[in-house]
């Protein structure tokens with residue numbers, strides 16, 4: 013009984029430490045002039061469980077996210093919720109962020125913006141130390157594997173293992189929401205994710 017309580021206390025204080033570190037990184041992002049350059053609204057550092065075993069990496073916040081400072085709360089977020097449900101994942105269990113931390117407007121983020129955003133994002137990944145990263149689309153793929161010429165359309169539904177972490181590759185929800193063919197593929201991918209989670213004993 014005492015051992016169980018000690019273990020609980022240890023886990024609890026570790027979670028508190030991680031939450032503190034994540035808040036410090038979020039504050040660093042909110043103050044970062046480079047992140048803000050040529051972009052709009054509030055910073056969206058990311059949100060979720062500091063002890064998450066799974067981290068989702070998107071692209072950049074949209075207009076709705078930039079009003080509230082929270083990731084995936086607009087139309088793509090609704091579609092992501094539908095997909096999470098298929099995979100048997102609750103939002104509160106995972107951490108969700110993007111390599112680019114501000115709304116860039118109606119344009120794709122530049123390579124330099126992605127590279128810069130990853131300086132902050134890598135710290136978030138290090139602090140959380142997730143076992144699995146779900147890579148949502150080509151921008152996230154480029155952010156994590158800048159030296160590889162990979163395309164989500166060619167390798168979605170597969171995994172990459174690197175440095176004790178597993179990366180599951182799929183499309184960005186905004187593509188799945190807009191194109192029925194991609195939606196179909198994402199539905200299959202997230203059903204696969206449900207199985208992968210079990211195999212690597214995340215649940």
Ligand code: URA
Nearest residue numbers: 070071072073083084
């Ligand atoms: N798309 C992203 O990649 N991130 C968000 O937070 C919202 C939409």
